Amino acid sequence: MAAQFGRRLRRGATSGAIVAAAVAALAASQGPGALPPPTDNLSGDSAIGAGDATTPPGGGDGGSATGDSPYYTDLPPLNTPNRPGVAPTAPTVPIVTGPAEAGIPATVLAAYRRAEASVRASDPSCNLPWQLLAGIGKVESGQARGGRVDGNGTTLSPILGPALDGNGFALIQDTDRGAFDGDTTHDRAVGPMQFIPSTWAVWGQDANGDGKKDPNNIYDAAQAAGMYLCAGGRNLAIKADLDRAILSYNRSTEYLTTVLTWFEYYGRGTHTVPDGTGQLPVDRSDRFGPDRPLRPTAPTSPSPSTTPTPDRPSPKPTNPAPTTPPKPTEPTKPPTTEPTRPPVGTPVEIPPTLRVARLKPGTAALTAVTESTFAQAATVTAVDAAGRPVAGVSVRFELPATTDARFPAGATTVTVTSDARGVAKAPALRAGEKAEPFTIRASVPGRSLTAELKATVEVRKADALARVGDAALTATTGGDYAEVTVEGRLDGALAPGVTVTAVVTDSADSAQQSADGPSFGKDAAGNSIRTKVLKTDANGRLSIKGLVAGEKAGSYVLLLTAPGGGTAKLTLTVTEPATTPPASPDPTTDPAPTASESPSAPASPSGSASASPSASTSPTA
Known part of the structure; x- marks a missing residue:
C-alpha cells in the first residue's frame, strides 16, 4: 500500500513541475548531459536520411498509433540521473553511470538518436527530441524488452499487445490478415513502439535500408514514431503540440503524464547499457486491483519482518513498543526526500523560451543575385539577460509579403531551434526574380522578442x-x-x-x-x-x-x-524591293492600225463595193 501511495504522489507531482520540465527539455535538440547524435545508424546499414522517409498524407490526429493498447505505468525514481555536483544545465558532461532506470540499451538508444537526426533533416520545424521517443519506448515496451534485439535492431522475438477484441480494449477487427501480428481475427499492437497494423501500413518506414518496413525493428519503428509525432505540422517545442502528439499515440491522460515523466527524466541525462541488460518495467495499465504485482523487491521486505516476530518471546515486553514506533516514522522519509528534488530540478524547469532575453542578429551580409541561393544563411543568437547563449530556443524566421524570395519548399516562414552556442540558423534562402532589399523578421513564439535582418537581392550583371x-x-x-x-x-x-x-x-x-x-x-x-x-x-x-x-x-x-x-x-x-522594267514594243509589227481598220475596207479597193449590196438586192437584176 505504501508503494502504491508513493506512486500516486509522484504521479500527481508529474502534472505540475515535471511536465513543465519536460517542455523545457523538449526545446533543446539534445538534453543536458546527453551524448552527441551519431552520424550514422551504427548497427544499421543506411546513412541518415536514406530509406523511406516520406511523410504520408494526413496526420496523427483522430485515432491512436497503438489503438489505445495497454502500456507500462512504472515511473522513474525520485532521484535524477544527474551526476553529483554537476548542474543539470551543463550539456557537455556525458553521463556514463547512474541509476539503472536511466540506462538505455545501446542499439535502442542509437535508433532513437538516428530517428531524431533523420526527422530533423526532413522536418526541422518539428523539433523532435530523441528523449521523447525514449519516453514512449519505455512506456510501450520497456525499451524493446531491455534491448533484446539483434545487431540490425530487430527484436529477438515479436513484441505483441493483447488482441483488441473489445474486451477491456478497443475493438479493432483484423486489417493485415495476420501479416504483422499473427492474428487473423483482431489487430494487436506490434513491436517496440507498439504500432497497430493499420497505422503501420500508413506510417511504416525502412530506416535501416534493408528493403523491409518492419515494426519489430527498432530503427524502422523509431523513425516511424518520430514522423507520426510530427504529423500535421506540429512543433514539439510548443506544449500544446507536444501534448497533442503524445495523446495521438494513446488517448489517455495518464499515458500523457507517464510519457512526459520519462521524457523529463531522460532529458536530465542517460547512459548506455549493453543490449539485453536494460531494466524491465513491471506495472501495466491493464492490471488493476489489490493483486496487481509490485516490483520484485517489494514482497521480500515484508516476509523477513513477519518471521522475526514469533522468534522473540522474552524481549517482547520491553522491545515491541520501542520497535513499533520507529517503523511508522519510516513513511516520513518520502516527504523529506520530496522537498529536496525541486532545488535540483529548478534550473531545467525554466524553459529556454523564458530564459532568453534577446535575439542578436547575425552580422553576415545577406546578398544574392536574382534566382540564386543566398551565400550566407540568416542567423540570430539567443542570449539571456547576462549575455550568455541559450540553447533550445525555438526561433521563427518570417519573410515579408513583398519579396518573392523563399525558404526550401516555397516556405515563407520556418521555425528552428538554437544550438549549444545559442545560434538559430535558418535554412538556405533562395532569391526570386525581384531585385530589391527586404527585411527578415526573427521572433520567439509566445514572446515579444524580435530581431530584424536586412537582405538584398541584386540584378544579374554583364559588363x-x-x-x-x-x-x-x-x-x-x-x-x-x-x-x-x-x-x-x-x-x-x-x-x-x-x-x-x-x-x-x-x-x-x-x-x-x-x-x-x-x-x-x-x-x-x-x-x-x-x-x-x-x-x-x-x-x-x-x-x-x-x-x-x-x-x-x-x-x-x-x-x-x-x-x-x-x-x-x-x-x-x-x-526597297527590286523593281522589274516594262517590256519594249516590236518595231516590225503594227498591231494598232490592224485593229482599227474597218472589216469591209480591204474587200473593195475600187470603192464601188458600197454599191454592191444594193445591186445584189435590186429587183430588176
Whole structure:
C-alpha cells in the first residue's frame, strides 16, 4: 500500500513541475548531459536520411498509433540521473553511470538518436527530441524488452499487445490478415513502439535500408514514431503540440503524464547499457486491483519482518513498543526526500523560451543575385539577460509579403531551434526574380522578442555584350530578319540570367526609339513594338527572333544594354524591293492600225463595193 501511495504522489507531482520540465527539455535538440547524435545508424546499414522517409498524407490526429493498447505505468525514481555536483544545465558532461532506470540499451538508444537526426533533416520545424521517443519506448515496451534485439535492431522475438477484441480494449477487427501480428481475427499492437497494423501500413518506414518496413525493428519503428509525432505540422517545442502528439499515440491522460515523466527524466541525462541488460518495467495499465504485482523487491521486505516476530518471546515486553514506533516514522522519509528534488530540478524547469532575453542578429551580409541561393544563411543568437547563449530556443524566421524570395519548399516562414552556442540558423534562402532589399523578421513564439535582418537581392550583371557571327542584317521593307545570337559576359565569364533591353533606334548615336525602323511585331492595339526585354540563358546567350523590317528603307541600329554596363549596337538595313522594267514594243509589227481598220475596207479597193449590196438586192437584176 505504501508503494502504491508513493506512486500516486509522484504521479500527481508529474502534472505540475515535471511536465513543465519536460517542455523545457523538449526545446533543446539534445538534453543536458546527453551524448552527441551519431552520424550514422551504427548497427544499421543506411546513412541518415536514406530509406523511406516520406511523410504520408494526413496526420496523427483522430485515432491512436497503438489503438489505445495497454502500456507500462512504472515511473522513474525520485532521484535524477544527474551526476553529483554537476548542474543539470551543463550539456557537455556525458553521463556514463547512474541509476539503472536511466540506462538505455545501446542499439535502442542509437535508433532513437538516428530517428531524431533523420526527422530533423526532413522536418526541422518539428523539433523532435530523441528523449521523447525514449519516453514512449519505455512506456510501450520497456525499451524493446531491455534491448533484446539483434545487431540490425530487430527484436529477438515479436513484441505483441493483447488482441483488441473489445474486451477491456478497443475493438479493432483484423486489417493485415495476420501479416504483422499473427492474428487473423483482431489487430494487436506490434513491436517496440507498439504500432497497430493499420497505422503501420500508413506510417511504416525502412530506416535501416534493408528493403523491409518492419515494426519489430527498432530503427524502422523509431523513425516511424518520430514522423507520426510530427504529423500535421506540429512543433514539439510548443506544449500544446507536444501534448497533442503524445495523446495521438494513446488517448489517455495518464499515458500523457507517464510519457512526459520519462521524457523529463531522460532529458536530465542517460547512459548506455549493453543490449539485453536494460531494466524491465513491471506495472501495466491493464492490471488493476489489490493483486496487481509490485516490483520484485517489494514482497521480500515484508516476509523477513513477519518471521522475526514469533522468534522473540522474552524481549517482547520491553522491545515491541520501542520497535513499533520507529517503523511508522519510516513513511516520513518520502516527504523529506520530496522537498529536496525541486532545488535540483529548478534550473531545467525554466524553459529556454523564458530564459532568453534577446535575439542578436547575425552580422553576415545577406546578398544574392536574382534566382540564386543566398551565400550566407540568416542567423540570430539567443542570449539571456547576462549575455550568455541559450540553447533550445525555438526561433521563427518570417519573410515579408513583398519579396518573392523563399525558404526550401516555397516556405515563407520556418521555425528552428538554437544550438549549444545559442545560434538559430535558418535554412538556405533562395532569391526570386525581384531585385530589391527586404527585411527578415526573427521572433520567439509566445514572446515579444524580435530581431530584424536586412537582405538584398541584386540584378544579374554583364559588363560585355557581343554578337555571335558577323553576317549583315538586311531585310526588304516588311520582310523578316534572320535570328541574331548575342553573348553576355561578366569579368570574362559567361553571364546567365542577365536581363537585356533591346531598342530599335535611328542611329548609333541615339538611344531613342525609332518611329519608322524595324520592330518586334505589333501589340494588341496594332502599334509597332520597338523595345523588348530579353534574358540570357544558362549559357549566357540570348536569341533575338521575330525582328521585322519597317516600310521605310534606310539604316537603323538595334541597341542592346545590360545591367553592369554591357552594350552592343547592331546595324539593321532596310531596302526597297527590286523593281522589274516594262517590256519594249516590236518595231516590225503594227498591231494598232490592224485593229482599227474597218472589216469591209480591204474587200473593195475600187470603192464601188458600197454599191454592191444594193445591186445584189435590186429587183430588176
